[in-house]
Amino acid sequence: MSDIRLEMVKKNFGATEVIKGIDLAIDPGEFVVLVGPSGCGKSTLLNLIAGLETITEGNIYIGGKRVNDTPPRDRNIAMVFQSYALYPTKTVRNNITFGMVSRGIPKADQDAAVAEISTLLQIERLLSRKPGQLSGGQRQRVAMGRALVRKPDVFLFDEPLSNLDAKLRIEMRTEIKKLHQRLGKTIVYVTHDQIEAMTLASRIAVMDNGHIRQFADPKTIYEDPVDLFVAGFMGSPPMNMMPGKIRTLGGQCVVSTGGPEDEPLDFLLPPALSERACGQEGRDVILGLRPEAIFAAGTELPGANRFIFERPISVVEPTGPDTMILFHHAGLDVVARVRPEDARPEGTLFMFEADMEKAKLFDAKTTLRI
Amino acid sequence: MSRNNLGGIVQQKGTRHLMMRTLLFLTLGVFCLYYLIPLIVMIATSLKSLEEIRAGSLLSLPQDVTFDAWAKAWSSACVGVRCDGLKPFFWNSVAMVVPAVTISTILGALNGYALTKWRFPGADIIFALILFGAFIPFQVILLPMARTLGVLGLAGTIPGLVLVHVIYGLAFTTLFFRNFFIGVSSGIIQAAQIDGAGFFGIFFRIVLPMSLPAVVVTVIWQYTQICNDFLFGIAFTVGDSNPVTVALNNVVNTSTGVKEYNVDMAAAIIAALPTLAVYVIAGAYFVRGLSAGAVKG
Ligand SMILES: Nc1ncnc2c1ncn2[C@@H]1O[C@H](COP(=O)(O)OP(=O)(O)OP(=O)(O)O)[C@@H](O)[C@H]1O
Ligand SMILES: [Mg+2]
Numbered sequence: 208m209s210d211i212r213l214e215m216v217k218k219n220f221g222a223t224e225v226i227k228g229i230d231l232a233i234d235p236g237e238f239v240v241l242v243g244p245s246g247c248g249k250s251t252l253l254n255l256i257a258g259l260e261t262i263t264e265g266n267i268y269i270g271g272k273r274v275n276d277t278p279p280r281d282r283n284i285a286m287v288f289q290s291y292a293l294y295p296t297k298t299v300r301n302n303i304t305f306g307m308v309s310r311g312i313p314k315a316d317q318d319a320a321v322a323e324i325s326t327l328l329q330i331e332r333l334l335s336r337k338p339g340q341l342s343g344g345q346r347q348r349v350a351m352g353r354a355l356v357r358k359p360d361v362f363l364f365d366e367p368l369s370n371l372d373a374k375l376r377i378e379m380r381t382e383i384k385k386l387h388q389r390l391g392k393t394i395v396y397v398t399h400d401q402i403e404a405m406t407l408a409s410r411i412a413v414m415d416n417g418h419i420r421q422f423a424d425p426k427t428i429y430e431d432p433v434d435l436f437v438a439g440f441m442g443s444p445p446m447n448m449m450p451g452k453i454r455t456l457g458g459q460c461v462v463s464t465g466g467p468e469d470e471p472l473d474f475l476l477p478p479a480l481s482e483r484a485c486g487q488e489g490r491d492v493i494l495g496l497r498p499e500a501i502f503a504a505g506t507e508l509p510g511a512n513r514f515i516f517e518r519p520i521s522v523v524e525p526t527g528p529d530t531m532i533l534f535h536h537a538g539l540d541v542v543a544r545v546r547p548e549d550a551r552p553e554g555t556l557f558m559f560e561a562d563m564e565k566a567k568l569f570d571a572k573t574t575l576r577i
Numbered sequence: 578m579s580r581n582n583l584g585g586i587v588q589q590k591g592t593r594h595l596m597m598r599t600l601l602f603l604t605l606g607v608f609c610l611y612y613l614i615p616l617i618v619m620i621a622t623s624l625k626s627l628e629e630i631r632a633g634s635l636l637s638l639p640q641d642v643t644f645d646a647w648a649k650a651w652s653s654a655c656v657g658v659r660c661d662g663l664k665p666f667f668w669n670s671v672a673m674v675v676p677a678v679t680i681s682t683i684l685g686a687l688n689g690y691a692l693t694k695w696r697f698p699g700a701d702i703i704f705a706l707i708l709f710g711a712f713i714p715f716q717v718i719l720l721p722m723a724r725t726l727g728v729l730g731l732a733g734t735i736p737g738l739v740l741v742h743v744i745y746g747l748a749f750t751t752l753f754f755r756n757f758f759i760g761v762s763s764g765i766i767q768a769a770q771i772d773g774a775g776f777f778g779i780f781f782r783i784v785l786p787m788s789l790p791a792v793v794v795t796v797i798w799q800y801t802q803i804c805n806d807f808l809f810g811i812a813f814t815v816g817d818s819n820p821v822t823v824a825l826n827n828v829v830n831t832s833t834g835v836k837e838y839n840v841d842m843a844a845a846i847i848a849a850l851p852t853l854a855v856y857v858i859a860g861a862y863f864v865r866g867l868s869a870g871a872v873k874g
Contacts, residue, residue, distance in 0.1 A: 257771060279770045309772055
């Protein structure tokens, strides 16, 4: 097991800065997931850790050793590529053993390792086939086998499940999680899929445009996002973000959203939030409420700091376990998550209840959390 | 492939359509014949005796087939002053073609691999310069090349000719392989790097086996070019080291009284056989490889 440490790592391709100064400390045995929009530099960062790209500035340490100038083969890492990158002319067995052959490991040890890995991944029957004769899920397993067989200190995964269909993806997700629990190796894992990120990660690094916005455990990322970007990135459907202004109404601190076209709503802030946010009358803020924090009035156990309001339903979207109800407000479609039996047809005037304990406030200018 | 499904396409029916079809096949037939007649005449003539040639017409088929002309062309026709037939020169050609094709193909593959998968500053400029070689008219380089061969002590020898063909083949072989490798995923190379293989390890164990279609196209291309070459052969070899193309010219030009058309024809076919054979054996693969660019292995 090894830790990975990045110090002010930068990477330029010609004149374009792709990685703009990243500090990251990954503990031994951790499962770190990198998420972020397309083109933000996730693959590049992974390639820098693997040594497939040379870093422009900064330092990378693996297992306490500075590896800036160490070629990939000597970093004791294994990588699973998004495209799998299996060797097309080699059989599955030879794909798996190629790394050991390159390193001159005795034949007997190779056979033992192949036997162990193929049992673990259930690919014994595929060993003499070529990659072209495998299904997507089988290829994915072989790619995984090729990485696992060398027992490296660090695993790097670049969107390994993105080519699979939804069902297989969920199965493989669980497999990867089990594998990590069993082997306890350090893993850096890139994905677009936030559910994958939430379920697998011990910590998530949210990247944007060559920077890391937040690096924390999944619960913190979800409940305590540092800014609008992180808040908007995690969660599906995404958080409702209603622009509004801080007001004082009858001695109480509210965020007024909407208007002038639609009737404004004055969301009453709970004490903790009002302490931080109030005092600046008229300050522009963004009120963030996740869909699950808005539900049908009276359907949840009563709690403190609930805000009840009425709006006509514009769209109803059943998803099975829950139904999403949309209403127009502040120029957007606000999503509320209700139980299917509480849903009403479109056009009906509906009583919503918002759990203001879960509300987040962001500064409209800096986009930072208040 | 869609080509396999064409038979199932619904066809138009009716007399007008039938007439068009007949016309089409008639035209095709005429063109076919037009292209084949020289070959037919050559084969027919080579199988006749001299008397029959003199008596009959050019287009008539041989009355009594004899292989004497072939035997003579192969082993006893006079090439200049030497009367051993084309045989020694045929082996000269083989001794030139095999190393020239092998070396230029391997170098082209290495070039293409380095230019696409181990990018270095200036790679594009180097490729452009190599490619430029494909557009140089060969007459231009005859004199400087002769001088170079002289300095190297290879003038008038088969190894010298091999060197010339390797150098001037590189432009095309590099182009073929570069275009093939550019379609090969870089992920495979990266995976092999992480697996601990180096430049040559990846080349020989991963990349070269993948590039079989490109190898076939390149080998056929180089083989036909070099087999059929006359200019370099006549410019850079002398007498005994001539390739068969040059020897053929000398057979035809060596006049010892009567003109032996049957021997000339047989000699011409012998000189053309190696390329014909390759076309028959691997022609389909060649066309497929060229048009697909990167046929899946
Ligand atoms: N070799 C290169 N030369 C120039 N620019 C590059 C190169 N590789 C990547 N980039 C640029 O760097 C940026 C980050 O690329 P990267 O592949 O890391 O994105 P990513 O976050 O992995 O995206 P995705 O989620 O789509 O895979 C992109 O804007 C890309 O265009
Ligand atoms: Mg990527």
